[in-house]
Amino acid sequence: MEFQLHVTMADPAGNRTAIVTDPVSPKYYAPIGAALLKLPELKAEQAGFQTKPSHGGEVRLEMSGGEFCGNATRSIGYFYAIKNGRKPGDMVSAEVSGSTDLLNVRIDKDGAWCAMPLPLRIARLAVRNPDYNPGDPRSKNILNLPFVVLDGISHAILYKRQCTPQLADAVIDTIRDRTNAAAGGAIFLDDVQHSMTPYVWVRSTGTRVWESSCGSGTLASVIWLARNLKSGLYRLELRQPGGSLLAEVEKEYGHVCAGRIGGPITLEEEKVYTVTTADD
Incomplete structure (x- = not known):
């Protein structure tokens, strides 16, 4: 039509x-x-x-x-x-x-x-590592990744890991096959460099996109980085391929009570x- x-x-x-x-x-x-x-x-x-x-x-x-x-x-x-x-x-x-x-x-x-919607839970996602090198004692066959479950989309956090298409697809394959998420992301995060690279998949369309920025991925990253904060505000700006996004998370007694993202x-x-x- x-x-x-x-x-x-x-x-x-x-x-x-x-x-x-x-x-x-x-x-x-x-x-x-x-x-x-x-x-x-x-x-x-x-x-x-x-x-x-x-x-x-x-x-x-x-x-x-x-x-x-x-x-x-x-x-x-x-x-x-x-x-x-x-x-x-x-x-x-x-x-x-x-x-x-x-x-x-x-x-x-x-x-x-x-x-932003509050996280439903913060879990772990076991992903087989396509970049596993058995000759390297630091390399791991199974990656136990932080997994932030939001209403409508869930993100695996790849903290200070090399950003490769093989690893990104392995993460998305795992989210697709082992969860009921409507959408998911492989979020490559480096809080020292204040940088983030998002790879996002949508179940109903099957699309996989290296996005220029991702708001929910930014929030998920900040939620995970603030995991040890008991009460107060955690705020961070993350530089992404298409520009920067800010996110802030408020916590009370160890629980996220509010989250926001912003930018131009x-x-x-x-x-x-x-x-x-x-x-x-």
Whole structure:
């Protein structure tokens, strides 16, 4: 089928998100999203569809794969604010697929912060190491990785490990085969360099992308880095391939009670694109 769609590109730290504002049947979310990602002029890493709020929010975004995305949450809140004449300091209540929470987006002069879903649990994920070297006593056949489970997406933290495609795919294969996560990430993290490289997979679409930045991966990293904090605020800026994101986590008595991510967002002029999907 052929669709003519009004699309606004949002760029939160390089994690380019196509926001479709036309009404679209949910059965076409995945194929339209895939078609938009193939348009070279968009340079999109993900796509979402603005829909009618369902549980009290001012705006709602359905990601093409039904996953949760922190950068998309910031983007739809900022997009709605600009369209409706909101000012820096104003709050927009947003709904996003993959999360049942109503998430507040605070508008800044050049971007936005958003509240994030609290972690469901912090576990461990056993992954067979494709880079295992039996001749190296420091090399391990099985990696026991920190695994931060969020509502709508789960991330394995690869702390100070070499970023290789083989290891990234091994992590994603394990998340796909051994969990019921709607989406997952292999997050290569170095807190000394304040850097992070995210590799993100979505179950319903099967896509695997080296993302320019990842909001939920940033939050997951900071949650893990703050694991020994009993009470107080842990805040960190992480440099990623497409730019930097900030995250902060509040804890009380060893438990995460609030989490937020923030940073600049660029909105481009709305344009109409024609995409074609396979027939039913």
